[in-house]
Amino acid sequence: MNWNQKASVAIIAFAACSAAQAGNRGITASVAAEKATLGKADNVTVRLTLTNTSAQPQLILKWHTAFGEIEESLFEITRDGVKVPYLGAHYKRGAPTAGDYYLLQPGASHTVKVELSDMYDMSITGQYTVSYSARSGNLFGTSERSVGEVKSGAASIWIDGRLPRGTQSDALAKAAQPPAPAAAGLAFNKCTTSQQATVTQAISAATSMASGADAYMGGNLGARYVKWFGSVDAGRVNTVKAHFVAIKDAFQTKPITVDCGCKKTYYAYVYPTQPYTIYVCKAFWTAPLTGTDSKGGTLVHEMSHFNATAGTDDWVYGQSGAASLAISDPAKAIDNADSHEYFSENTPGLN
Numbered sequence: 001m002n003w004n005q006k007a008s009v010a011i012i013a014f015a016a017c018s019a020a021q022a023g024n025r026g027i028t029a030s031v032a033a034e035k036a037t038l039g040k041a042d043n044v045t046v047r048l049t050l051t052n053t054s055a056q057p058q059l060i061l062k063w064h065t066a067f068g069e070i071e072e073s074l075f076e077i078t079r080d081g082v083k084v085p086y087l088g089a090h091y092k093r094g095a096p097t098a099g100d101y102y103l104l105q106p107g108a109s110h111t112v113k114v115e116l117s118d119m120y121d122m123s124i125t126g127q128y129t130v131s132y133s134a135r136s137g138n139l140f141g142t143s144e145r146s147v148g149e150v151k152s153g154a155a156s157i158w159i160d161g162r163l164p165r166g167t168q169s170d171a172l173a174k175a176a177q178p179p180a181p182a183a184a185g186l187a188f189n190k191c192t193t194s195q196q197a198t199v200t201q202a203i204s205a206a207t208s209m210a211s212g213a214d215a216y217m218g219g220n221l222g223a224r225y226v227k228w229f230g231s232v233d234a235g236r237v238n239t240v241k242a243h244f245v246a247i248k249d250a251f252q253t254k255p256i257t258v259d260c261g262c263k264k265t266y267y268a269y270v271y272p273t274q275p276y277t278i279y280v281c282k283a284f285w286t287a288p289l290t291g292t293d294s295k296g297g298t299l300v301h302e303m304s305h306f307n308a309t310a311g312t313d314d315w316v317y318g319q320s321g322a323a324s325l326a327i328s329d330p331a332k333a334i335d336n337a338d339s340h341e342y343f344s345e346n347t348p349g350l351n
């Protein structure tokens with residue numbers, strides 16, 4: 001679809017495709033705002049177009065395309081030059097399989113409409129920029145070994161918001177405050193009696209994994225560290241140490257709520273700004289209690305996402321992707337939730 005043929009109002013807000021860069025397989029992205037000026041009752045809708053400018057068919061991981069329900073942070077948004085944080089969820093999924101990819105034929109484009117204001121706080125008046133940024137391991141195929149990236153230029157939108165220009169976002173203010181001190185303990189939401197029993201065991205498994213990981217980080221680092229976090233570097237080691245101190249502390253001393261209401265196929269998800277509520281989904285219930293991709297490990301993965309603990313991201317899912325990331329990009333491995341999980345599960349065991 002050619003946006004230059006659309007109404008003039010769209011052209012004002014049109015952001016041109018960036019030139020093909022190394023690492024994007026010739027897939028380019030553009031973001032166009034539906035309207036360049038919005039009022040306080042307007043949804044913030046943009047059109048995202050991905051185009052395969054290469055001469056070969058290309059695959060792209062659907063989770064990062066916005067071609068379905070949006071379940072990742074796919075956009076970089078600023079208001080008056082300041083980053084607007086993503087308020088959506090971070091998940092634990094299995095490693096991607098062939099069915100998780102969208103095929104773009106040579107020269108083909110695909111466009112979707114995306115509503116942004118339920119994932120980003122856009123209620124404050126100001127000049128916004130919106131660009132698409134997909135960065136992930138396995139972005140272009142299951143055997144991809146490095147982190148691929150597709151970025152668009154930025155579209156500009158003026159929003160006359162519900163709140164005056166310069167207001168601090170509620171969500172940000174909340175995130176900046178330390179969570180109110182409350183007694184440690186486990187609470188449940190939407191969990192049956194038998195689910196409550198299972199979750200209680202899983203929390204206990206996660207607590208011992210986190211304590212084990214923390215204890216390991218206090219000793220001599222060997223193959224176990226290198227396998228999941230890459231070469232030993234003092235700065236990175238300190239970061240990982242701090243992560244496991246915080247994760248262990250959260251399991252041992254913070255009030256944790258587990259919500260069993262999710263019916264999706266993933267393992268689990270959390271909102272990083274909302275400690276310590278963990279939503280468990282279908283794959284959680286069939287996972288083993290301990291070991292690789294277990295219930296306990298899933299809880300460690302999710303606990304690592306909270307900004308109050310380690311604030312990790314999901315760069316890659318799955319053991320083989322995580323092991324490759326440790327080699328290709330250790331700085332991302334120490335920010336990857338599954339890497340923390342596999343390090344904690346330590347299956348098969350390494351020293």
Ligand SMILES: [Zn+2]
Binds near residue numbers: 314
């Ligand atoms: Zn995750």
